[in-house]
Amino acid sequence: RYFNGMAPDTRHIIFSVSKSVTASLTGIVVDRGQLDPDAPIADYVPEVAGSTYGDATVRHLLDMTIGVNFVEDYTDTEGDFARYRMATGWNPSPAGTVPAYLREFLPSLTKDGEHGAKFHYVSPNSDLLGWVLERATGTPFNVLLSRELWAPMGAEFDAYVAVDPLGAPRPAGGICVTLRDLARFGQMHLEGGLANNRQIIPEWWIRDMRENGDPKAWAAGEFS
Numbered sequence: 001r002y003f004n005g006m007a008p009d010t011r012h013i014i015f016s017v018s019k020s021v022t023a024s025l026t027g028i029v030v031d032r033g034q035l036d037p038d039a040p041i042a043d044y045v046p047e048v049a050g051s052t053y054g055d056a057t058v059r060h061l062l063d064m065t066i067g068v069n070f071v072e073d074y075t076d077t078e079g080d081f082a083r084y085r086m087a088t089g090w091n092p093s094p095a096g097t098v099p100a101y102l103r104e105f106l107p108s109l110t111k112d113g114e115h116g117a118k119f120h121y122v123s124p125n126s127d128l129l130g131w132v133l134e135r136a137t138g139t140p141f142n143v144l145l146s147r148e149l150w151a152p153m154g155a156e157f158d159a160y161v162a163v164d165p166l167g168a169p170r171p172a173g174g175i176c177v178t179l180r181d182l183a184r185f186g187q188m189h190l191e192g193g194l195a196n197n198r199q200i201i202p203e204w205w206i207r208d209m210r211e212n213g214d215p216k217a218w219a220a221g222e223f224s
Helices: 017-031 058-063 080-088 102-108 123-137 141-153 179-190 203-211 215-220
Strands: 175-177
Touching: 017 058, 017 123, 017 141, 017 175, 017 179, 017 203, 058 123, 080 102, 080 123, 102 123, 123 141, 141 179, 175 179
Parallel strands: none
Antiparallel strands: none
């Protein structure tokens, strides 16, 4: 059922379900040999070499085990999360100031602990993952997602993704889709990555996501 003027062709933001879309797309890129999940992030995005991400791997991004000083506090009005919102263009910047846009903001984050030690939910990690995908494939995120996952899946409608004021996409929380296409995405995962009688997401990647989490890292994190 559709409420508040929405219809079957209405695109609605899926917020952090976007992270699952981005992680699924990553599996396709890894399977094709274009991306090594155990490689340093800085191999693909040298701009983060001097930041907390400088000695982290792509897998740390995927697993949300980056040791970073960042608190995902949605009520924050002055700290790093507020700066993040302004960098993406989701919140207005104070009058007379120019925000650090998304890809300037990401390298500004500082280290807090060892990578891989604990689960720490940080949305900017998935935005950086999208940047890694662009660099690894030489393809804009929206084009890559359309070509490799959304169209092959058999989506009924185009999706779109929010961008910052400079055009950098928000793979962590800005993807907007129709309700039925979101159901198609979920069903594809239930079918082990199959859709339209095609293997869209590698079955081994689906299995890895389901079965290979680190219980110790989870237990050490704030969500346990």
